Amino acid sequence: MSEERRLEVLRAIVQDYVGTREPVGSRMLVERHSLGVSPATIRNDMAALEELGYIAQPHTSAGRVPTDKGYRAFVDQISTLKPLSxxxxxxxxxxxxxxxxxxxxxxxxxxxxxxxxxxxxxxxxPSLTRSALRHLELVPLSPQRLLVVIITDAGRVEQRVVETAQEVDPGVVAELRARLNVACVGRRLEAIKGPLAALPEQFAPEQRALVEAVSDQVLDTLRMESExxxxxxxxxxxxxxxxxxxxxxxxxxxxxxxxxxxxxxxxxxxxxxxxxxxxxxxxxxxxxxxxxxxxxxxxxxxxxxxxxxxxxxxxxxxxxxxxxxxxxxxxxxxxxxxx
CATH class of the missing domain: 3.30.450.40 (GAF domain)
Known part of the structure; x- marks a missing residue:
């Protein structure tokens, strides 16, 4: 039995079983498929496929059904997928x-x-750990509260609130927003750790606590696996x-x-x-x-x-x-x- 014909017979068995839910016999294959060989040859092919573990006989039925191995061989030979209508x-x-x-x-x-x-x-x-940042927004909620909005390239939006010990300077917020987007946009978690760690040094000492708090919120949000x-x-x-x-x-x-x-x-x-x-x-x-x-x-x-x-x-x-x-x-x- 040729390898090509064996796969052709197996393909016919899988298609018929999927379509009918009934075990497939050699007579059914002859009637439904143009396999180009005699019924006796198909019976021999089926016997060989069964011996190789591609098909099996359920109960006392005369027909055969595909095994996991048979389905795997069928799937592996699908080279192109028919497009949807x-x-x-x-x-x-x-x-x-x-x-x-x-x-x-x-x-x-x-x-x-x-x-x-x-x-x-x-x-x-969408996984936060595998997403890249599309945009980071900082929104002052009160003199000592800042909303951090994280938008990923997968359309996921996360919001976190940062509490500060001192009043938030709108100018500092604007500068931090700009620097955060330069450092993070288009990058995934692993790629932004370094830039965020270096960010506080770009601000005055009295502003670094806020910068670190916002950076930590961004990293903690992207690390979350619980979601x-x-x-x-x-x-x-x-x-x-x-x-x-x-x-x-x-x-x-x-x-x-x-x-x-x-x-x-x-x-x-x-x-x-x-x-x-x-x-x-x-x-x-x-x-x-x-x-x-x-x-x-x-x-x-x-x-x-x-x-x-x-x-x-x-x-x-x-x-x-x-x-x-x-x-x-x-x-x-x-x-x-x-x-």
Missing amino acids: VAERRAIQNLLDEAVDLDDVVERTVRLLAHLTHQVAVVQY ERIVMAGTANLARSDVDFTRTIGPVLEALEEQVVLLRLFSEMEEDTVAVRIGAENHHEGLVEASIVASAYGGEDASEGVARLGILGPTRMDYPGTMAAVRAVARYLSRILAG
Whole structure:
């Protein structure tokens, strides 16, 4: 059996099983696909695929279903993703363009992704530690209180109040605002530590306490990991897929409730345009029958993304369609945040 034909037969099995939920037999393959070989040859090919662990026979059924290894081989041979339809792309653009702030963008994105894929959608909020500064603003609230506004390139806005022992000089505030933006804008956390540490020396001794307090607030805000969080939508889609789990969806739902589990899985996924983890590759007992398709967003490429978004569903899913939807939504979201 040639490698090329083996992959062709495997691809046909995956497509039919995803579409019908029924184990696939050789007769079905002959009827539905132009494989160019005899039924006997297809049966031999299927026997070889089963021996290699790409397909398996559930119960006493005459048909075969893909294994995790089979799905992985299928996904790995997807060289190009079919673009979404014009209507789908327009729907994505229209929905996200109407968002009014970052929270609205994230909420719209997760609902959109769940609708497009009919799976559970997960969107991670932009990470402060991986974001670059877009602008820093200082707003006097009273003679001894200063509001520090931190705006990242991912559209995230954080506000902190600095209390001072002496009255704030408006001229000093204006100078500090200008120097902070020169030192920090366009840079990430690691790149601004040095410039901020050197900033107090650029001011008179009596002004340095204020400069240090503001600098500390900026660094502390960007270091925060407690605000790493995710938003989910489409859990009902998982319930409708209950037949795809040989056990129950209970372990999957429990894993979804633990945000730290999903955040860890996101962080472990490859820095590809679209990454796919199948079944046992998730290294979590509750997700051994689930797959995750994810992509980074918020950067010029996957390696520079500030967060991830993706879907979670049963291993029996439309991988090409799901991967295309995840990629498209990630690109639109990146474009909006960059604007």
